[in-house]
Amino acid sequence: MNLKFEIVPAAEIQIAEQAKVFNAAFAGYLVTFPEMDAAGMARFICAQGIDLCHSRFARSENGAFASFGYINRTGNFSRLAAMGTAPGARRTGAAAFLLSHLIGEAIARRDIAMVLEVFEQNAPAHSLYVRNGFREVTRLFGWRRQAQRKIDNVIELEEIPLLDATAMNTPTDFPDLPWQISRFATAKSLGMRAFRLDRTCVIISNPEVSLVRVHGFFGHDRGDWEPVRDLMRALTTKFREAEFFAPQIFPEQFGREVFQPLGFARETLNQFLMRRELSDSR
């Protein structure tokens, strides 16, 4: 029993209150998060596939919320979708206490492993996860390509329903792939569109605006990256006036095989996909 903190289920806390703690924890973070209100927090919870029934806060003796851990549970895997401690409560053991509680709950519901993504440059968080048994699975990189003026031959792409895209095969999926680029995230995504060339499909945000996010790929076979490159070449040619970016959640081989050959530049910050086995702790 920890005398300093008490565990509170996220389902018992008003979303606007959760947003306040979230804003405080992520103020001055490595990447800028927009200030959240209740609606923004609800959108974040939805986009991250967070299950409030498994997510927890740690409350300090003074009654203030010190730390939060949001869990997305997909299959028998828990993903720590977000964790943070309010600045005034840092280095008091709040995150360590909460994380070990979340791990205990995941073990109790017989999950196989817990996964998360963390910026390699975020030493406090990386150290917290290593101390709690997480190991690096792979590095995750982000990529960006400026709008182009050159006009190549435009190959027509077929737009298909998102749900059809999620039914296509993929050589790897969650939990070996970050959840955000998996079929599970695609199925829940808001405002995303799916474009197909032959058997391969790419998910992107609205291509008619100036900044387009690459969200993931489906339909290619293991080790066969050429169809993915052809599709991305066709896509960036068709929407050449847009800047394309892929957030820092793409494992290394996507960069080597797809983004780099098509002239994308690598973002400076990168993440680790980390995993902690739970089955041998039962």
Ligand SMILES: CC(C)(COP(=O)(O)OP(=O)(O)OC[C@H]1O[C@@H](n2cnc3c(N)ncnc32)[C@H](O)[C@@H]1OP(=O)(O)O)[C@@H](O)C(=O)NCCC(=O)NCCS
């Ligand atoms: C990362 C974060 C959640 C740690 O929370 P915390 O409640 O201060 O962490 P704890 O006091 O429980 O510390 C647990 C362990 O984390 C590591 N740690 C925490 N802060 C650290 C720091 N400033 N430098 C190095 N290690 C640190 C240590 O290993 C520490 O163990 P120790 O105190 O025995 O050395 C907090 O710094 C935070 O909210 N940062 C901003 C948001 C963020 O980065 N979230 C994680 C995104 S993946």
